[in-house]
Every structure is written in structure tokens, then in C-alpha cells.
Amino acid sequence: MDQALLNSPLFALTLSLAAFQLGNTLYRRLNEFPLLHPTVTGASLVALLLPRLDIDYQDYLQANDLLMFWLGPATVALAVPLYQQLHLIRKMAIPMLLTCAFGAIFAAGSAVVIAYSLGASEVTMLSLAPKSVTTPIAIDLTNEIGGLATLAAGCVALTAVSAMCLAPIVFRLLNITDPQIWGFCLGITAHGMGTARAFEMNATAGAFSSLAMCLTGAFSAALIPVVVNLI
Amino acid sequence: MSLINGLLVLLVCQCAGEAIKAWLELSLPGPVLGMFILFIGLMLYQGIPEAIAKSSRTLIPMLGLMFLPAATGLFFLGSQYSNQWPAIIAAVVIGSLLSLIFNGLLMTLLARKRGSKS
Known part of the structure; x- marks a missing residue:
């Protein structure tokens, strides 16, 4: 895949949401087993994928700015x-x-x-x-x-x-x-x-x-x- | 429309929080100060306008997702502290476990004492 797309906020957000929802589905299937919270399983999945897609973690983090921006208003x-x-x-x-x-x-x-x-x-x-x-x-x-x-x-x-x-x-x-x-x-x-x-x-x-x-x-x-x- | 109004209020409160933080050189984060400002606003208003309730109901359930990129960072902490990791992981995991037990028991005890008094 095109490296410019892989490093774009579009792809980063798609990856974050997809990983979270996959984690969420797994969590619901397994009766909400506490150790498999979607934030954790989703993050593990992203961590597995990033090296395979040749994306640097710092680039992925930065590309997610749009998502993390909302932590501020959510805190308010x-x-x-x-x-x-x-x-x-x-x-x-x-x-x-x-x-x-x-x-x-x-x-x-x-x-x-x-x-x-x-x-x-x-x-x-x-x-x-x-x-x-x-x-x-x-x-x-x-x-x-x-x-x-x-x-x-x-x-x-x-x-x-x-x-x-x-x-x-x-x-x-x-x-x-x-x-x-x-x-x-x-x-x-x-x-x-x-x-x-x-x-x-x-x-x-x-x-x-x-x-x-x-x-x-x-x-x-x-x-x-x-x-x-x-x- | 009401969702946008609600988000606008949240953003204005956060801006005010950031401004106060810069002005008074506080170490508390801007969004936390923004939360206090909104809280005071709700106290004065004596209720929660639907627009604000709606934006709050929209954002809060997404907190878990918003933390995902930062949580991913745990897998990329690097090897520069490699000899420290066993101690760090033990301190954090065992420490958190003990903290949860300590807090849970202490607060249960204090709440029960208070309950029996009133």
C-alpha cells in the first residue's frame, strides 16, 4: 500500500477505530472479561500491525491527533x-x-x-x-x-x-x-x-x-x- | 444543532481553562480547569441544558477509544531502560493491585462508619 496513505490521519483513525471495535466485539463475546478490555486488546492489535505496515509509532500517534484532541472537551x-x-x-x-x-x-x-x-x-x-x-x-x-x-x-x-x-x-x-x-x-x-x-x-x-x-x-x-x- | 451548541460550550470552557492556566501559571491541565468552569456554570444555572447533556453523552462513552493511541505506546517504550523494566513492571502491576485493595477496603470502612453514624 502507498506509504503516504499509511501515514495519513485517515488511515491512522481507520486503524484505531477498527482495532477498538474488533476489541469491543471480542470483549462482548467473552462476557466482558476484565483483562480483555477493548482499549487494551485494540492497542495490542495496533501494536502488532504497525511494524508489519512499516509505520513508526510516533507517526501513528501524531496522525491520531484528531482523535486525541477530543480528550480535552470530553474531560470538560x-x-x-x-x-x-x-x-x-x-x-x-x-x-x-x-x-x-x-x-x-x-x-x-x-x-x-x-x-x-x-x-x-x-x-x-x-x-x-x-x-x-x-x-x-x-x-x-x-x-x-x-x-x-x-x-x-x-x-x-x-x-x-x-x-x-x-x-x-x-x-x-x-x-x-x-x-x-x-x-x-x-x-x-x-x-x-x-x-x-x-x-x-x-x-x-x-x-x-x-x-x-x-x-x-x-x-x-x-x-x-x-x-x-x-x- | 443542539449537539453543536453543546460542543461549543465545552470548547469555550476549555479555552477559558487554558487561558486561566496560562495567566495564573497553574500546573493543573486546561481541560480540568475547564471542567471546574462548566461545573460552576451548571451550579449557577441549576440544571443541565439539553445541548450540554447531549454533547457529554456523545463524548464520554468514547473515552476508551481516545486512550487507545496512548495505550499502544506501551509496546514501543524502547530498550533504553531495558535493565529497569522488571522493576518497573513489578512496581506498577503489584503496586496497582495493592492500591486497589487498600483504597477499596479503606473507603468501604469509612463509608460504613459514616453510614452507621447518620
Whole structure:
């Protein structure tokens, strides 16, 4: 096929949508098995195809700008479910703030401790610390504390994918069915992708996840640089 | 038409968010500030105009698709940190698993305490 077409936004978007829908069909067929979420299977499929089509990943990413542009307006749109769930959010304010504060510390702390015990370098640990923070905040944060932004972005995405896939299994084992807790805990750990997953449960889970994502981002941005300076 | 009106409101809020971010030199992303602006707007309006509801219902279910190109990047992270990958993958996967358990148990406990009080 013509390489100019293969590197065009037209082909990139076609590939993204087709891979996602194939992933979606598989996911529905297999009773929505959590580890095979369409974002993950679709991404794996694209990753398999890109080298065969001789497309550089950076070119594919750039050609998808049109799709990723809408992440901004979609984030703004989260205000709607947040407003709709305001009565529930008010009731849960204190449990939410406490869980978020401890959860954000735990997420960064556990990752750094595990990495340290496995002999990771200092730069790796600094790039791991913001792993549960939404990407744009995580990148600023990593630059501030002296980690590597590209590595941090990878850690953030890996965290999101693993938490999004593991959450339904973990919550089933812990017998957590309340969409407020389900969504909020997913949002603390898996930010944007977790929020996308929470909306697939229902609007309440989605709204609580959106809120968790914002709170964790703001809290971590304030706290992590202070802790790093102390150590 | 109402979908376009709704999208227009979202874009205006995002523009305002980006402007405030630049003006106050905040580290929060523009779209997150835009979300706060829209949220305040809805509080003042005391309701959700159908156009905004419609654009929100259109965009939010597509979030999973919008993350696909970034998720694909996981397979192309490169070999420059190759000796670090075992530690990174363990820290992220085990860390996320422990985080989910920790948050889930903590919030269940706090919510139950609160429920029994009221």
C-alpha cells in the first residue's frame, strides 16, 4: 500500500477505530472479561500491525491527533455527570477526601518501595512516583522532581491499563459492589482510563471516578515534590 | 444543532481553562480547569441544558477509544531502560493491585462508619 496513505490521519483513525471495535466485539463475546478490555486488546492489535505496515509509532500517534484532541472537551464534559451526582458526592465527601489522601500516598509509596527493593535506579523511582496521576499533571510533576518524562508517561499508561483490567476482579473478590466506592477507588489508581472504565459500569461510578482523578492529581502535584525534597 | 451548541460550550470552557492556566501559571491541565468552569456554570444555572447533556453523552462513552493511541505506546517504550523494566513492571502491576485493595477496603470502612453514624 502507498506509504503516504499509511501515514495519513485517515488511515491512522481507520486503524484505531477498527482495532477498538474488533476489541469491543471480542470483549462482548467473552462476557466482558476484565483483562480483555477493548482499549487494551485494540492497542495490542495496533501494536502488532504497525511494524508489519512499516509505520513508526510516533507517526501513528501524531496522525491520531484528531482523535486525541477530543480528550480535552470530553474531560470538560465530565462536569455534567459530576453535577448530576452532586447529592451523592456531598454525602460521601469525608470518606472520599480521606481515601484520596491516603490512596495517593499509598500509590506513590508502594511503587517506589517495590522498585527500590528490586534495585531500580533513582531516576526510575522518581519517574514511577506520579504513576497514578493523570498524564498532563504527571509529566509536569516528573520534570519538577527530576524523573524522565517519557518513562513517567509510560508508567502512567501501564498503571492505568493494569488497574483498569484488575479492578473488576479485585472488587469482585472484596465484594465491593457500591458504584460510588467502585468508581472512586478506580479513579484514584487509574485516572483517565479508569474513569473511562467506570463510566462503563454506570454514571455514578463514572462521576466518582472523575472526581477521584481530579483530587488525586491536585493532591499529588502538591505533595510529591515536598516529599521528594525531604528525602 | 443542539449537539453543536453543546460542543461549543465545552470548547469555550476549555479555552477559558487554558487561558486561566496560562495567566495564573497553574500546573493543573486546561481541560480540568475547564471542567471546574462548566461545573460552576451548571451550579449557577441549576440544571443541565439539553445541548450540554447531549454533547457529554456523545463524548464520554468514547473515552476508551481516545486512550487507545496512548495505550499502544506501551509496546514501543524502547530498550533504553531495558535493565529497569522488571522493576518497573513489578512496581506498577503489584503496586496497582495493592492500591486497589487498600483504597477499596479503606473507603468501604469509612463509608460504613459514616453510614452507621447518620
